[in-house]
Amino acid sequence: MNPKVSIIILNWNGWKNLTDTCLKSLEKLTYPNYNVIVVDNGSTDGSQDLIKEKFPYVTLIENGKNLGFARGMNVGIKHALKNEVDYVFVLNNDMAIISRNLLEELVKTANSDKKIGIVVPKVMDYGDPSKVQFNGKIKHLSGFTMEVSGCGFLAKKEVLEDVGLYDPIFFMYYEGLDLFFRVKKKGYRIVFVPSVKIKHKGFGTSNQFSFHHQYYHIRNNFLFLKRYYPKKMLFIVKGVSRNLLRSIRDCLRCYLNRNLKGLLSSIRGTIKGLLDGIILVLNTKNFMEGEHEEYWHI
Known part of the structure; x- marks a missing residue:
């Protein structure tokens, strides 16, 4: 039987042109054993009712207030881990799936080595999917290089249980980088799979000039x-x-x-x-x- 994957998406007033598009793109996935969890951080744009109406198969968790990205995502990840999931696929709501076989390839790679903790697809530009945003290495503003993009990645259940989830002290930004550093400090590998792709808009519901x-x-x-x-x-x-x-x-x-x-x-x-x-x-x-x-x- 195929390992169970939970796709976790955080929403905060992001229904229009973000969460709805992201959820629609998931319908093209061919992997037979996955479910979708959307965590809503107290949206006021009617996202909750629209998700229930348009995507009734989605598990919707309503936090009631904006807990921030880190704490909000942790709510969804903990829910998934308590329901006997094998893998968690964290996906920003400003993403969309390109490769139909995305989960098959990520799971296959993760299963190939016990020391692999996180698996990452290639990330393309949303407006121009032929343009690469992430291709295995990120030269970060702080001066170091990281092999993972936090906007979409697959993580093993046992690795998250060992390393922990996002640290809420970050609220938003750097929470992913912190998680990936902890994964590597524990001796797990982070692997890039260029054969499968997702696309990324950038900034999502955050305003660059806010x-x-x-x-x-x-x-x-x-x-x-x-x-x-x-x-x-x-x-x-x-x-x-x-x-x-x-x-x-x-x-x-x-x-x-x-x-x-x-x-x-x-x-x-x-x-x-x-x-x-x-x-x-x-x-x-x-x-x-x-x-x-x-x-x-x-």
Whole structure:
């Protein structure tokens, strides 16, 4: 019998042109043993009723409020793991499936080696599916390279039970990178499968020029680098500086486009993210050892 796969999608006011398109694309999958779980983070756009109406086979979990990406996804993953699933496929709602045999190939690769913990497909551009977004390596803003894209990946049940889920301290952004680093620190492999593809819009329900987008990118950059590079202050400064340059670029873009609201939000988010990041790093002891494990361990 084919291993059971649960596809987990988080929704927050993302029905139009995101979650609906993502769910429709799943209908092309040919894998015989999978189910779909959508976790709703307190949407106010009617997403819940529309999902129930258009996709009655989907298991809908309603959190009632916005728990953030990390904690919200954990609700769905924990639900799946309690229902005897073998694999969890985490998928952002701004994604769509290209390859019909996606799950067959990912599961086959994952089954080929006990040390494989996570398997990742090739990620293409949503507007131009011939253009590659992720092809096995990501050169991150912080200066390091990672072999996995967090917008869509397959993870083994036993690996998640061993390593833990997303750490909610990140809320949104860097939670995936943190999970992947923990997977590798435990000795598991992360494998890229280029023969199957998904496509990615980018930004989803987050606004590139919003306060929260700038804030969590800057703040979480500090937290992530402090956890994994606690003694390399020059590396931390270099990594955060790159993110600051990105924020300055976004502010300049808002100014040139006369987007006053976006400009003010971006400036506020950048400054507060910088200040909170410094404070949290200075005040957080034993962060590398997982001070917040009680929130994300199963």
